[in-house]
Amino acid sequence: MKQSHNSDRTSPASPESWWIHSTKVHKFPSLEDDLKVEVAIIGGGITGITTAFKLAKEGLQVALLEADSLFKGTTGHTTAKVTSQHGLIYNELIQHFGENKARLYYQANQNAKKQIEKWIKEYNIECEFQKTDAYIYTNTESYIGEIKKEAEAYQKLGIEGRLIDRLSIDLPHKSAIVMKNQGHFHPLHYLVKMVEQLENLGVQIYENSVATQMEEGSPPTIRFKNGKRVEADYVVSASHFPFHDNRGYFSRLYPERSYVIAGKPLKPVTIGMYINAEQPTRSIRPVTIDGEQMLLIGGDGHKAGQGGNEIDHYKALEKFALEEFGIEKIDYRWSTQDLVTPDKLPYIGELSAGSRVFVATGYRKWGMTNSHVAAQLISDLIIEKDNPYKELFAPARFKANPSVKKFIKENLNVASHLITGKLEVPDKELKDIKAGEGAAISIKGKRAGAYKTEEGQLFIIDTTCTHMGCEVNWNSGDKTWDCPCHGSRFTYTGEVLEGPAERPLKLLDDDQIDYTTS
Known part of the structure; x- marks a missing residue:
């Protein structure tokens, strides 16, 4: 199904989660x-x-x-996979914690999956729950052995799954493993x-x-x-x-961002959930949007605030979607952030x-x-x-x-960004900021952040994160200021979107800005 032609794909005017767009939610008081x-x-x-x-x-x-x-x-x-298959995790858990604790992790998540299914039936919840198999695949020679070790871990832990010769969809792969009877749904x-x-x-x-x-x-x-x-x-x-x-x-937590796009494949994919073993991640699952069979494709993750030009991650997913599934038009796109522990x-x-x-x-x-x-x-x-x-x-x-x-690696990473952020000399001036664009700039010799709305209104903030003083970076994909140290996120006006920061970024007053020289 690979495509080699270019296309006039268009991303939605305002990135939005399909789950939120398609859900009517009752409002509650403050x-x-x-x-x-x-x-x-x-x-x-x-x-x-x-x-x-x-x-x-x-x-x-x-x-x-x-x-x-x-x-x-x-x-x-989320991508809303209701599964105990959390990447290549079980062999690693056995190595670090032993078989008993690895089995406990699997059992805990299996019981959780069963609880969700039970409540869906008990309360007659229409949420498009579909029981299906989950697959991990690789196209990298060095991961073939890792897939085999994971299959052996499945056998040791009594997990219903095994190595397989081929996936249930037309997707290139050198090796793959399946976990049976998992599921996905509309979470909201x-x-x-x-x-x-x-x-x-x-x-x-x-x-x-x-x-x-x-x-x-x-x-x-x-x-x-x-x-x-x-x-x-x-x-x-x-x-x-x-x-x-x-x-x-x-x-003891480090934040990772990832991205999701939704679009209609040339040939509908209606079964299975898929994720690759190597980086960058490509996660695939079917979804029904406005009565049509589409695919959610996610991945391209990176540590929060350290992903470079964020829009490039959406483009990478769009390129994969076009080449592998013939998806030319992206109907929805969104990003998310989650936390990871050292173990x-x-x-x-x-x-x-x-x-x-x-x-x-x-x-x-x-x-x-x-x-x-x-x-x-x-x-x-x-x-x-x-x-x-x-x-x-x-x-x-x-x-x-x-x-x-x-723990040491992540905190060295934090220290590095704390120092380099303070030493960075922004290469843009205020006059360079175009409508719809944000960037770090220099104001009277100090680092600041500027965003200009499509209507031309400027918002200029102090880029020092209010959590521990790291310098935030502009996220072009979501139009936010993101901290590379601990993942705090702020709107372009400086309001807190995600912690650990509790206080907003400082908005600079006009008297702090020399518009004639900036």
Whole structure:
């Protein structure tokens, strides 16, 4: 199906997730009064919603508080694969943790997948869930052995899967492995129905309520941007990057961005989910958009703030889509960001031993099942029920191999960007900025960032990240300022989109800018 011709492909005028575009979402009020509840959950994505549901079913009084609108974060920008096949992970887990813990990881995610299927049937949720097989393939000679080792790990752990001779679609490959009976769905259609269940259970839901800090007293107290307070017996941080970080999570998590495009293939692909083993990643799954069979193609990931010209990543995916599937027109495109831990296992559990504050983060882009693993584990910890996965996912763990090496590498990377960002001399001047363009510039000898809207309005910010002082870079694909150190993201006006930063970038006043010389 390879194509060699050029095309007049057009990307959408405003990049948007298909999931968000196709979902009608009920709006909820913001927090306007102080509140006291048994459980306060910060974060209105799939983890927060699922945890709220489980705890409310146990009879606890729960409040769910989201800084923006429900589903607008990572959950609304996923590829929505409901699978335990998380890349070439199981042989690596066996090497680092042993067969028992590797098997626990698989079982935890399989149980999560089954829980999703059970709720879909029980609550009659129409979310396009499709059971299908998941494949990892390679076109690189050096990865053929890795695929074989992963197949051997499947056999050791009792995973239903094996090496295969050929994929179910016309895609070049030298070797491949299959994991049977996995699935994919429309995540927001699923969650809209789960939110309805929360309302039926009396869960209090608040949007546009930004948690800024927490006092770990007895009980813990959360402070919000508007001055309101929430007192809770238990607090769950399900906000992607932990909103409360007095344990230095920012140094044990590194953010990765990735990209997704959607378009109609020359020949519809209706079965299977596919991902390659090598870099750059190419993730493929079918999806129905406006009644037509299309493909979601994702990947081209990189560490946040370090991807160069972001629009080039979309172009790379578009080139792959055209060459392999004949996709000439891109109907939707979007990007997302997720956090990765040094040992590739999520942090799920108590913030520290005996704490009434719980955290769930570091899903490594496999959040559909890991979110349900987190909800089950945290719920069990709160109601004091035994859970076999407590030790495996404990946030306090820190294994010598691979955690220490990865920890050192990532923090050296942070230090490098902290220094080089301060030394960088921007090569653009304010007069060079065109409509729709953003770039780092120099203002009176100091680094600044400028963006000019299509209407010609200028927004000039101080590029120093308010988290730890690294210099943010312009993201041309999403029109945001991204921090290369810990992944904080800001709008072109400086407002916080993603943490760990809590305060906006400083907007420069006119009296700080010399327009005649800049």
